[in-house]
Amino acid sequence: MGRARFETLKLSGEVSLAFEGRPLLDKASVVLYLAPPDRMRLRVYRVGIPVLDLLYRDRQVWSRPAGDISAYQSLVYGLHPALFWWKYMDTAEFLPLPESLVLKTATQTVWIDRQTLLPLVHEFVSPEGPVYVQYSAPAAMESGRLFSSHIAVVAPSYSAIVSIRKMAADETLRPELFSWETD
Numbered sequence: 001m002g003r004a005r006f007e008t009l010k011l012s013g014e015v016s017l018a019f020e021g022r023p024l025l026d027k028a029s030v031v032l033y034l035a036p037p038d039r040m041r042l043r044v045y046r047v048g049i050p051v052l053d054l055l056y057r058d059r060q061v062w063s064r065p066a067g068d069i070s071a072y073q074s075l076v077y078g079l080h081p082a083l084f085w086w087k088y089m090d091t092a093e094f095l096p097l098p099e100s101l102v103l104k105t106a107t108q109t110v111w112i113d114r115q116t117l118l119p120l121v122h123e124f125v126s127p128e129g130p131v132y133v134q135y136s137a138p139a140a141m142e143s144g145r146l147f148s149s150h151i152a153v154v155a156p157s158y159s160a161i162v163s164i165r166k167m168a169a170d171e172t173l174r175p176e177l178f179s180w181e182t183d
Contacts, residue, residue, distance in 0.1 A: 009034040013149075013164040015044065019071045020157050025052075030162070037087065040080055056080060071158065077126045078155045079162075082133040085110050085122050113138075118148050129156040141167050 011032040017025040029045040038059065044052040053064040056076045063072045081087075085108075092103035092110075100120060101112040108124040122133040132155075135148035151162040 010168045011164050012166045013162065015163075016161045017075065018159050019074070034083060036084070038080075040076065040083070042076075042079075074126075074128055074155060074157050075160060077128070078131045078153050078158070079160065081108070081124050081126070081131070082122060082151060082153055085119050116146050118146055126155060131155045139164070
């Protein structure tokens with residue numbers, strides 16, 4: 001199976017987030033920028049006003065405004081592998097099943113739909129414990145590439161539902177987007 005290759009991804013949509021049983025965000029607008037191998041920036045807006053900006057780079061998490069960094073780290077450590085699920089599968093054992101393909105490593109298992117080649121379920125271990133991710137609602141980018149437009153993440157301390165309205169691949173993103181130096 002070929003690996004998905006892209007330089008950058010920009011996703012926009014909605015996110016609902018609960019941390020330790022408390023709702024933190026309910027259908028907030030979100031823009032997520034991804035650049036392999038390990039750069040991610042999540043910007044959350046309420047009524048067009050920025051309320052949260054998370055940056056993940058070099059295995060570290062920064063936030064603006066400053067908040068409960070442990071909650072943000074938990075979120076990022078769960079979302080990052082959920083969005084970059086194929087990155088961890090270089091050494092995976094490949095198990096074909098009648099309706100899905102299974103990629104399995106010592107710490108992760110991904111079930112992939114045979115028709116769309118999109119992930120269906122992803123189980124992995126994060127620094128805080130086991131994480132379960134369910135993907136659904138395949139949609140297409142303008143380029144025709146498919147993506148899962150609904151991602152549900154359940155971790156020991158939080159749950160997140162991400163609904164993606166639009167995804168664009170290989171957009172030209174400024175390198176400084178992944179740093180705090182300039183905005």
